[in-house]
Amino acid sequence: MTSLQGASKKKGVALLAILLAFALLAASCSQDSDTTEDTTATTVAADTGTAEETTAPAPAPFNGTEPVKIAVVQNSGAGDYFQQWTNGAKQQADALGIEYTWYDAQADNAKQATDMETAIGTGVAGIVVDHGQTDTMCPLINDALEAGIFVVIYDIAIQECAPGAVQTQQSDASLADLTLGQMYEDIGGDENVGYVNILGIAPLDRRHVVWEEYTAESPWAQQFFVGEFTNSVATDNAQLVDAALKANPDIRAIFAPYDELTKGTVSAINDNGLSETVWAYGIDISNADIEVMTAEGSPWKATATTDPNAIGAAVMRTMILELAGQQVDRLVDFPGVLVTQDFLVSNEIKNMVDLRAAMPELNLSAVQSADWIPSIEF
Amino acid sequence: MSKNEQATDAQLPEAKHHIDFRNLVVRYGFIAVTVFFFVFFYATIPAFRLSTTMLSMLKFTSVVAIAGLGVTITMVVGGLDLSVGSIAGMSVTVAAMTMVIYGQQGSVAIVAVLIAGALIGAFNAFLIVILKIPDLLATLATMFLVQGLKLIPVEGQSVSSGLILRDGSVAPGKFTEGFLQINRGTIGAVSYPVIIFAVLTLATWFFLSRTKWGRIMYAIGSNPEAARLAGARVGRYKALAYMISGVFAAIAGLILSSRIGQGDISAGSSLLLDAVAVALVGTSVLGANKPNALGTALGAILIGILLTGTTMMNFPFYWQDVVKGLVLLVALILSYTLSDKKQRHVEAVPT
Numbered sequence: 011m012t013s014l015q016g017a018s019k020k021k022g023v024a025l026l027a028i029l030l031a032f033a034l035l036a037a038s039c040s041q042d043s044d045t046t047e048d049t050t051a052t053t054v055a056a057d058t059g060t061a062e063e064t065t066a067p068a069p070a071p072f073n074g075t076e077p078v079k080i081a082v083v084q085n086s087g088a089g090d091y092f093q094q095w096t097n098g099a100k101q102q103a104d105a106l107g108i109e110y111t112w113y114d115a116q117a118d119n120a121k122q123a124t125d126m127e128t129a130i131g132t133g134v135a136g137i138v139v140d141h142g143q144t145d146t147m148c149p150l151i152n153d154a155l156e157a158g159i160f161v162v163i164y165d166i167a168i169q170e171c172a173p174g175a176v177q178t179q180q181s182d183a184s185l186a187d188l189t190l191g192q193m194y195e196d197i198g199g200d201e202n203v204g205y206v207n208i209l210g211i212a213p214l215d216r217r218h219v220v221w222e223e224y225t226a227e228s229p230w231a232q233q234f235f236v237g238e239f240t241n242s243v244a245t246d247n248a249q250l251v252d253a254a255l256k257a258n259p260d261i262r263a264i265f266a267p268y269d270e271l272t273k274g275t276v277s278a279i280n281d282n283g284l285s286e287t288v289w290a291y292g293i294d295i296s297n298a299d300i301e302v303m304t305a306e307g308s309p310w311k312a313t314a315t316t317d318p319n320a321i322g323a324a325v326m327r328t329m330i331l332e333l334a335g336q337q338v339d340r341l342v343d344f345p346g347v348l349v350t351q352d353f354l355v356s357n358e359i360k361n362m363v364d365l366r367a368a369m370p371e372l373n374l375s376a377v378q379s380a381d382w383i384p385s386i387e388f
Numbered sequence: 389m390s391k392n393e394q395a396t397d398a399q400l401p402e403a404k405h406h407i408d409f410r411n412l413v414v415r416y417g418f419i420a421v422t423v424f425f426f427v428f429f430y431a432t433i434p435a436f437r438l439s440t441t442m443l444s445m446l447k448f449t450s451v452v453a454i455a456g457l458g459v460t461i462t463m464v465v466g467g468l469d470l471s472v473g474s475i476a477g478m479s480v481t482v483a484a485m486t487m488v489i490y491g492q493q494g495s496v497a498i499v500a501v502l503i504a505g506a507l508i509g510a511f512n513a514f515l516i517v518i519l520k521i522p523d524l525l526a527t528l529a530t531m532f533l534v535q536g537l538k539l540i541p542v543e544g545q546s547v548s549s550g551l552i553l554r555d556g557s558v559a560p561g562k563f564t565e566g567f568l569q570i571n572r573g574t575i576g577a578v579s580y581p582v583i584i585f586a587v588l589t590l591a592t593w594f595f596l597s598r599t600k601w602g603r604i605m606y607a608i609g610s611n612p613e614a615a616r617l618a619g620a621r622v623g624r625y626k627a628l629a630y631m632i633s634g635v636f637a638a639i640a641g642l643i644l645s646s647r648i649g650q651g652d653i654s655a656g657s658s659l660l661l662d663a664v665a666v667a668l669v670g671t672s673v674l675g676a677n678k679p680n681a682l683g684t685a686l687g688a689i690l691i692g693i694l695l696t697g698t699t700m701m702n703f704p705f706y707w708q709d710v711v712k713g714l715v716l717l718v719a720l721i722l723s724y725t726l727s728d729k730k731q732r733h734v735e736a737v738p739t
Contacts, residue, residue, distance in 0.1 A: 111699070111702060112702055114704075116658070116705055116708075118654075119652050119654070120647045120652075120655060123571075123647045123648065124447060125699075127440075127447070128441055128444040128445070130440075131438055131441050131443075131444055132441060132700075143548070143649070143650055143652065145563065145648070145649035145650040146647070146648045146649050146652075149568070149572070
């Protein structure tokens with residue numbers, strides 16, 4: 011009997027455990043709307059945009075009583091950049107009362123393909139595709155277009171294989187051109203220079219093209235070209251640049267067109283005590299980068315960048331224009347802005363919030379907009 | 389209770405006149421959870437009701453389920469195959485190399501992938517049966533080996549059409565239209581991956597439950613020594629199980645590569661945990677309390693339903709792992725905490 015009682019006690023505990031599990035599952039459903047709002051709230055706390063006033067009534071399909079439904083098929087929403095991008099895109103969609111389903115494939119290309127199929131199947135009016143592989147997404151983008159769904163993509167090369175979709179991208183060429191133009195202004199033409207980059211990564215390849223143009227046209231003599239992609243880009247590339255600097259201490263500047271590479275370059279320059287004579291030029295900016303750039307005697311003289319929040323919102327505005335039949339171009343480039351060390355120091359800029367306040371052009375709120383779109387300003 | 393009574397109860401639960409609540413939970417709890425969520429999503433999400441949503445959910449599930457079926461077979465013989473994710477990932481690279489770099493037809497790629505999968509399975513079997521390394525550790529080593537080795541011929545790059553080869557020439561081939569049909573092709577509204585999934589589920593179920601070999605596999609998983617004494621060639625059955633698992637993982641990889649359309653080197657990286665999870669979840673379905681094909685398929689479908697439903701309700705992505713964890717936990721409670729059957733493998737040893 012004792013053993014039987016013991017057994018039934020165990021049964022009770024087990025039943026309790028299973029009920030708890032069910033309760034948890036049920037709770038996770040019933041709190042759905044709360045959960046989503048909570049996460050938005052925490053993100054928004056960092057980068058809340060304000061919607062501009064509109065001066066014209068919205069055209070179809072935004073003038074009906076039914077909300078316009080779209081899907082966003084994202085390759086990955088994780089990481090600082092994509093969190094901000096997503097934040098901007100969601101705020102812009104919310105400002106027009108668009109109803110969206112957000113698919114996040116967590117960097118799984120096969121999952122993104124099925125997400126796209128599901129999105130097409132749900133019969134939304136438009137689909138925004140954020141990143142992904144051309145080979146994977148192109149046939150599906152064409153499926154969507156055939157089904158009468160408008161497609162706007164961000165940063166995938168699809169112009170050739172899916173000419174009906176709108177391709178948007180941040181202009182890597184303009185970013186590289188801005189920072190290299192500043193470098194040319196600072197050091198002049200007839201100098202030895204170094205180069206740090208990782209080829210085989212689409213945006214870095216596009217920046218590389220501009221570098222090749224500059225070195226071909228100017229008398230800059232490239233003394234070294236290093237760079238490798240690892241899990242800790244800054245630290246590992248600092249070693250490479252360190253070795254290159256020891257072999258070529260007579261260079262005047264280094265172009266490292268990705269902020270992790272620039273940070274590695276800066277630390278190598280500092281370690282070799284060359285910050286007076288060797289300057290660094292980069293691309294991208296973050297709170298940490300601002301700290302490095304504004305440090306006493308920092309060799310990082312200039313960088314070119316965009317605000318991912320503003321880019322996300324501008325991509326969403328492109329979708330909005332496309333849905334309203336007002337998007338003509340099939341390729342949209344979002345321009346970058348140049349941020350110099352002088353500008354940061356003289357305006358006492360300590361972080362991204364200061365920078366956005368001092369550089370309203372980071373906002374892009376006039377880009378891809380219309381008088382009936384409440385553009386989000388960050 | 390004597391052992392005899394217990395056996396009779398398990399076989400004839402309806403013979404009992406009073407309702408045993410715990411038994412009901414163990415037998416039908418999992419099905420009830422599946423039905424509950426299906427109805428819940430069906431009622432609350434308009435897009436969930438579409439047949440296209442259901443079919444693309446099944447299509448997404450098929451890859452995990454097929455790899456899970458392979459894991460199920462290795463679990464039946466008392467092991468576990470941790471290399472399925474790597475094998476599927478390797479298949480993507482092998483398929484891409486065959487077609488893009490060597491310019492071969494899709495059919496050649498399919499054969500190459502299946503052979504590669506069977507070979508890795510045979511290598512696992514060699515480690516486990518001949519070198520006597522425990523299953524988990526052997527397949528863990530294989531997992532790393534395959535993951536790294538597949539990158540050597542492609543120098544860590546994803547193989548896509550237009551790839552520049554080492555000698556400066558452009559890769560001659562591309563993913564053939566026929567090969568892409570593995571994922572895109574349909575019979576009626578049902579796509580090939582779903583059909584492959586259904587066929588392999590039924591074939592595995594038939595093999596494990598309706599053939600002598602299947603029953604011997606269960607006996608080996610339950611007590612390899614007893615099975616050996618009873619005359620079963622334990623080593624051969626284990627080897628067979630790992631080779632089937634390797635081939636199933638390769639089939640999952642074929643669908644993946646057809647879906648991605650290039651030799652994505654990160655493909656399959658999330659597959660292992662999902663496949664093992666659905667195989668574990670499968671043990672609890674219908675109170676079977678042993679790895680079984682139908683359970684694995686149903687487990688994969690439940691997880692598919694939950695992922696589709698929560699995505700459509702705009703849950704943030706990190707909820708997906710919470711959902712998977714909870715499903716697995718419920719399944720484990722059903723099989724370990726609530727079930728009568730203390731042993732995972734209850735089939736009698738043939739004498």
